[in-house]
Amino acid sequence: MTKTKKLLLAALCVWFCLVIWGAFFYAPRAAGFKGESARIVFFHVPQAWVAVVAFCVNLVASLQYLRRRDLKDDVRAAASARLGLLFSVLATISGSLFAKVMWGSFWNWDPREVSIAILLLIYAAYFALRQAVADPERRGTLAAAYAILAFVTMPFLVFVVPRIYWSLHPDTIINVQGKIQMDSRMFQVLMGSVLGFTGLFWWLYSLETRLARLRLHRDQRGE
Amino acid sequence: MLRESLTVLRKELISELRSRVAISSVGLFALTTLVAVAYQIGPYRIHEQDRPHLHAALLWIILFFAASSGLPRVFVKEEDAHTAKTLRLAARPGAVFAGKLLFNLLLLLGLEAFLVPLFGVVMSFAVANLGALLLVLLAGGLGLAATSTTVAAIIARASGSSTLFVVLAVPLVLPMLVFLIQGTRMAATASDWAAALPALRAVLSLTGVTLVTSAFLFPVVWHD
Amino acid sequence: MPAPESLFWVAAVTVGIWLGIFFYCLGIERRLRQLEEEEGL
Numbered sequence: 192m193t194k195t196k197k198l199l200l201a202a203l204c205v206w207f208c209l210v211i212w213g214a215f216f217y218a219p220r221a222a223g224f225k226g227e228s229a230r231i232v233f234f235h236v237p238q239a240w241v242a243v244v245a246f247c248v249n250l251v252a253s254l255q256y257l258r259r260r261d262l263k264d265d266v267r268a269a270a271s272a273r274l275g276l277l278f279s280v281l282a283t284i285s286g287s288l289f290a291k292v293m294w295g296s297f298w299n300w301d302p303r304e305v306s307i308a309i310l311l312l313i314y315a316a317y318f319a320l321r322q323a324v325a326d327p328e329r330r331g332t333l334a335a336a337y338a339i340l341a342f343v344t345m346p347f348l349v350f351v352v353p354r355i356y357w358s359l360h361p362d363t364i365i366n367v368q369g370k371i372q373m374d375s376r377m378f379q380v381l382m383g384s385v386l387g388f389t390g391l392f393w394w395l396y397s398l399e400t401r402l403a404r405l406r407l408h409r410d411q412r413g414e
Numbered sequence: 415m416l417r418e419s420l421t422v423l424r425k426e427l428i429s430e431l432r433s434r435v436a437i438s439s440v441g442l443f444a445l446t447t448l449v450a451v452a453y454q455i456g457p458y459r460i461h462e463q464d465r466p467h468l469h470a471a472l473l474w475i476i477l478f479f480a481a482s483s484g485l486p487r488v489f490v491k492e493e494d495a496h497t498a499k500t501l502r503l504a505a506r507p508g509a510v511f512a513g514k515l516l517f518n519l520l521l522l523l524g525l526e527a528f529l530v531p532l533f534g535v536v537m538s539f540a541v542a543n544l545g546a547l548l549l550v551l552l553a554g555g556l557g558l559a560a561t562s563t564t565v566a567a568i569i570a571r572a573s574g575s576s577t578l579f580v581v582l583a584v585p586l587v588l589p590m591l592v593f594l595i596q597g598t599r600m601a602a603t604a605s606d607w608a609a610a611l612p613a614l615r616a617v618l619s620l621t622g623v624t625l626v627t628s629a630f631l632f633p634v635v636w637h638d
Numbered sequence: 639m640p641a642p643e644s645l646f647w648v649a650a651v652t653v654g655i656w657l658g659i660f661f662y663c664l665g666i667e668r669r670l671r672q673l674e675e676e677e678g679l
Binding site for chain 2 (some may be wrong): 207255305309312313314316319320323324332333335337339340343344347348395
């Protein structure tokens with residue numbers, strides 16, 4: 192492992208420890224939330240953020256695969272989808288825990304909750320489709336087609352529905368006037384956590400793609 | 415291009431009218447589900463104020479699942495009958511998609527024409543604004559047909575199974591169904607046209623986006 | 639106001655979870671390096 196990489200990974204480890212300390216001790220208690228439960232937002236929001244990032248990486252990889260037919264792009268698409276699924280599940284769990292503490296039930300059919308549920312269904316469908324195709328190139332094409340189709344329908348759920356329907360989710364942090372309403376300390380920790388989670392995603396993504404490329408290399412050598 | 419699409423459509427209609435496979439499975443599915451639902455949930459067993467919610471939701475559930483029993487086959491049957499290769503050579507992908515889309519649309523509209531009046535009578539579904547309901551049904555038919563045709567094309571090149579179709583189609587169709595149910599409820603409860611408008615706009619934009627994306631994706635999937 | 643100790647324990651457990659994940663991934667990283675060398679990538 193190169194020196195830079197070792198340094199970066201060490202930094203990531205320390206950064207996360209800092210963020211966790213910050214989440215529990217540096218950030219103040221949030222007003223209007225039950226007890227300390229609001230602290231979960233420092234983990235829930237970044238998880239949801241990473242899930243979206245993974246979805247976007249998948250979109251780009253899918254489009255590139257359709258353009259260049261390079262199997263490495265399909266590898267990237269599958270890897271980001273797997274990570275997207277992982278972080279969506281984590282976001283759903285942390286969200287449900289918060290919902291249970293705050294409103295007494297794990298699930299409330301809030302539009303944002305529904306959109307994460309549908310995202311999970313999309314991932315499940317994506318992997319079901321991949322499993323149903325044997326030929327690697329066709330698998331890449333069909334999976335890419337489905338991913339792109341799913342990607343264009345998502346904005347409606349995420350942005351349109353909550354505007355039309357009342358939502359349980361606390362007002363989006365950047366409200367109508369464009370001002371940031373969160374306490375500044377909380378905001379710092381939140382941004383720090385988002386950075387940390389993005390770094391973690393990048394590391395996991397590189398691990399996944401390297402593993403898949405190894406397999407690809409081995410398969411191609413075996414022919 | 416239009417003529418090619420209409421030719422594809424005509425071929426579909428002729429083969430369908432000959433075998434009536436899709437029509438009968440779709441119709442029977444819808445009828446069976448309706449009877450089962452109506453028997454249990456009959457018109458007078460639900461409170462007045464809950465009825466629009468429940469009726470709207472049930473209507474679209476029956477429509478979607480009945481459609482799923484017939485629409486996916488539209489590409490799979492080509493693969494099965496080994497006519498797919500000929501079709502690829504004979505017609506442009508755009509025309510094939512348009513023809514199949516129109517066929518699915520007609521099938522869906524036919525289903526709606528059959529089921530909705532029946533549903534209305536059997537469940538005592540009172541509608542305040544009939545015109546708005548018709549618009550919602552039309553938009554829904556187009557939207558469901560668009561998504562279903564594209565997903566059908568994808569699964570035909572995979573395993574072709576209807577289970578796979580439902581698994582792939584449901585997440586894409588869910589947002590649309592949410593809006594359609596909302597729109598139907600508005601049409602049933604409010605005589606004012608403006609009530610159903612937001613839902614209609616959402617459905618139509620979703621449909622538009624799906625169609626544009628499919629126009630780009632279909633040739634790729636078809637010629638794989 | 640919950641006892642400050644309980645928050646401390648939750649924080650400690652969270653750090654523990656993170657370190658567990660971190661070192662597990664580090665292990666994968668090492669193994670991958672090994673395999674990549676074997677493969678001549």
